[in-house]
Amino acid sequence: MNDTGLDLVSNADGAPERLSDVVYDGIVSLIARGDLILNSRLPSETELSARFGVSRPVVREALQRLREDGVIVSRQGSGSYVKRQPDMAVLQFAQVSSLADVQRCFEFRAGHEAAAAALAAERWQEEDLQRMQEALEHLEQCVKSGTVGIEEDRRFHEAIAQATRNQYYVSIQASLASHIATGMNITRQLSLLRTPERLRAVQLEHVAIFDAIRQREPEAARLAMQRHILNARQRMFEGV
The missing domain is CATH 1.10.10.10 (Winged helix-like DNA-binding domain superfamily/Winged helix DNA-binding domain)
Structure with a gap:
């Protein structure tokens, strides 16, 4: 102790x-x-x-x-x-990271990033929307090519934090970058082992977040982000 x-x-x-x-x-x-x-x-x-x-x-x-x-x-x-x-692959993709720690990170992100998405919907400026759209387009290319897309996913979420125009959201997102990337690696790698429909469903969650932010609908953006992260958390331990 x-x-x-x-x-x-x-x-x-x-x-x-x-x-x-x-x-x-x-x-x-x-x-x-x-x-x-x-x-x-x-x-x-x-x-x-x-x-x-x-x-x-x-x-x-x-x-x-x-x-x-x-x-x-x-x-x-x-x-x-x-x-x-859980699929045995989760042990491989987690590498040296604690699965419990990854789950707690998802738990935290579900609240933190949902709040960021709501604020981004209220405050985004044109350059913020452009960053989000570019990241979303790059994620779409990953889906089509069957690549993991961790960096593209990370950029999308970071663009939303930047759109809050609040440095605390940006700094917290940056400080959690390695933990977030670990979770993304596990869930996106597992998705690649599933059907193309699974990858499409994950991408549609990103699209829903972007659309709600673009339309300046804070509550819809908050719920879309929360749903996306909690779904990712569940997908990590999806049964074989």
Whole structure:
């Protein structure tokens, strides 16, 4: 336990990582690999505690996060069960990043970027709209060519932050750039493994955001952005 009151370890990059995130990632890995199959019962908290070498409160926190993210479900008096089986590819695309951390980033972005989109709808100027449109067109080319488009996606979201004309939105977006790119890499890579219709659906979410901003409809822009990011969060753990 460090002086922040959190149970931390160091990840592969030497950065601090919560023990509950380690357990979270470990359980997701067991499910993705098929060691725990769909609808099967998870080991007890005591067994998971021994398996991962952590305390039961740490396991409990990880399980709570997994429930919130729709990976497991609890049945009163019976324990926790596998609700969704993520594609094994999610483990590859996450690389050294914590899956729990990526999910928390999506959670934060759903509020932050939704507010930015609403403000952008009120304040955009012609150069802002041009930046958004160019990024959207580049994303369209990625869809047509079957390329990942992480940089193009990032530019679209950054253009919206710039359109708020508020430096705090811009600076927060920049400070989260690497975390956002990790999430985009996972979800866009997974989309490439699906049908062309899946890629088109993701692109249409971007179009809906742009249209609402262009038409100066703050509430529609907020909802479109929130829907897009929460959908991306769900797509990360889409079942096989």
